[in-house]
Amino acid sequence: MKTCPCGLPNLYSECCGRFIEATQIPSTPEELMRSRYTAYSQANMDYINRTMQGPAALGFDVNEAFKLAKITLWRKLIIKQSSMEKNKGTVEFIAYYTITNQNHILHEKSEFILQNGIWYYVDGQTFLNEPLRISRNDKCPCGSHKKFKKCCDAIF
Numbered sequence: 001m002k003t004c005p006c007g008l009p010n011l012y013s014e015c016c017g018r019f020i021e022a023t024q025i026p027s028t029p030e031e032l033m034r035s036r037y038t039a040y041s042q043a044n045m046d047y048i049n050r051t052m053q054g055p056a057a058l059g060f061d062v063n064e065a066f067k068l069a070k071i072t073l074w075r076k077l078i079i080k081q082s083s084m085e086k087n088k089g090t091v092e093f094i095a096y097y098t099i100t101n102q103n104h105i106l107h108e109k110s111e112f113i114l115q116n117g118i119w120y121y122v123d124g125q126t127f128l129n130e131p132l133r134i135s136r137n138d139k140c141p142c143g144s145h146k147k148f149k150k151c152c153d154a155i156f
């Protein structure tokens, strides 16, 4: 059985698939964040498009994003922290991806708003989005305090 690309030990159909392919709506920013990561891994720009608003949507070029998504292999999502208060929320995460054999790390804090009962991605602060240059004995960039070779290196 195939678990969800977002990394939770759940079936896709019972995890992000509920939001991407069925009628359920994410009830937290983290659920939305995870489902958007999964949708990116599927190059599902329709879902990406309809789950964002504000600055994020303004700067979004769906054709460019689709082209990029088609050549990107999303490896792993690590949620560092998520919060919500009233109609706002944030999710800080690390994601690993590979483009043309080059591994990358993305570290971002995403912002979300709740509008008419639906969460949307509206903006993000990128701390890091670069080729992964790390030796196997270095500390893992995911923050686990393990060596890279004993931690996230296993996903590549």
Ligand SMILES: [Zn+2]
Pocket (backbone or CB within 6 Å): 004, 005, 006, 007, 008, 012, 015, 016, 017, 034, 035, 038
């Ligand atoms: Zn999922």
Ligand SMILES: [Zn+2]
Pocket (backbone or CB within 6 Å): 140, 141, 142, 143, 144, 148, 151, 152, 153
């Ligand atoms: Zn790690």
